[in-house]
Amino acid sequence: MANDFFHSLRDGGGSHPLDLGDYTADVTSIAITPPGGGKIRVVVEADLLLDNLPDPHLTITLDLAPSIEDGIISVDAELISIDTGIWGDIVLAVIGIFFGPLGVLIGVLIGAISGGVTLEITKAVLADKFNDQASSAVTDAGLGDAFSAFPSQARLFTDARDPFYLEHYDLMMPLEGLDLDGGGMGMEGDSSVQTFNEPMDMDIVDKTRGSGTVEGITELTYDTPSQGRLIISVTEVLDRLADCRIITAAMDATHIRRADTIVTDVKFQGGLDLRVAESVALQNRDILEVNRHILVHSRRAKPHYRARPNQTTTDNFESLPAF
16 A cells, blocks of 8 residues: 555655545555554545545554564554544534444555455444454454565475475574564564475376285385386385375276175276275275275275265266276
8 A cells, every 4th residue: 555655646646546435535645653662653644535525634543563473473453543633523423424434444544355344333432343343454454464574484495306296395484573663673583494295196007916015915006297107015105105205096986896796896097906905905094095985984894985975876886887
C-alpha cells in the first residue's frame, strides 16, 4: 500500500483511491514511526467520499507489534484511535454509515484479504471490538512476512545422483530475537544446514523369489525415472524406507487369478504379479500400497483386499479381470 501510495503521489496525484464497495476513500498521507516499546505506529489520513455531503476526514492510528514465535515473526495489531473530527462525527452519525464503511476502510488499510473487513461495531466499544478484527486482518494479510528480512528456510541445492531419491540441502534460519527502536529493526538467530530426502515416484515392475526376507521375495525391480529398471534387494529397500530414500510404491491392481473361488494372485500396473500373501507381506512392511483397495486383517480369515464400502460392486477386488 505504501508503495502504491508513493507512486500515486509521484505521478502527480494528491491521494491514493481505495474502493470500499458502495463508497470510496482517498488516502492522503501515511506516516510510520516507532512509538517505543518495540512497536511500529502507522498513522493514516484519509477522506471518505460521500455524495451530496461534506467528506469526513479520518485519522486512523494503529500500532503493530512484531514478535518472535517458534523462530517466525508474527505481528499483533492494536487500534489506538480513530478521529473523524466533530463535523465528521455529525455527518457519519446522521447518515448511519459510520461503522460499516469505516470498518471496511480499516480492513483495507491493514491489507486484509479481498473485500476488506466489515466491522459491526458501535462507537462506545470501537477499540475493543476492532482489536480482534485487526489481529485477524493482520494474520490474513501475512504482515509477519513483510517484516522478515529473509525467509526462515532456503534451498541451497539438491543432490540428484541417487536414482531412488533427491537429497535437498536447506539453510535453516530460525529467528531468536528482535529489536525495534528509532534506529530501525534488527533480528538475530543461528543458521544451520539440514538435509531432507524426497523419494521419487516409481513403480515396482518385477520380483525375485528365493528364501527368507519378506514372504520369500529377495529382490525387487524398480522402474526409476533416471536409470530405468534397477534391481535392489528387499533388505536394502527396508533400509532405505527408514530414512525416506525410497518411496512406498502406490500401485493399481489390474488383474487377479483364482483357484476355485479364492483369489490367489494379483497383477499390477507395469506388469508386476504377486501372490496375494506376497502382496500382503510387502504392504505390511510399507514397501507396497495397493491403490483403491483396503487391506483387511481379520481374526477369522486370511488377510485380503476389498473395495472401500460404497453402493456399487463394479470396483470390488474380486471383480477385476483374470490373467
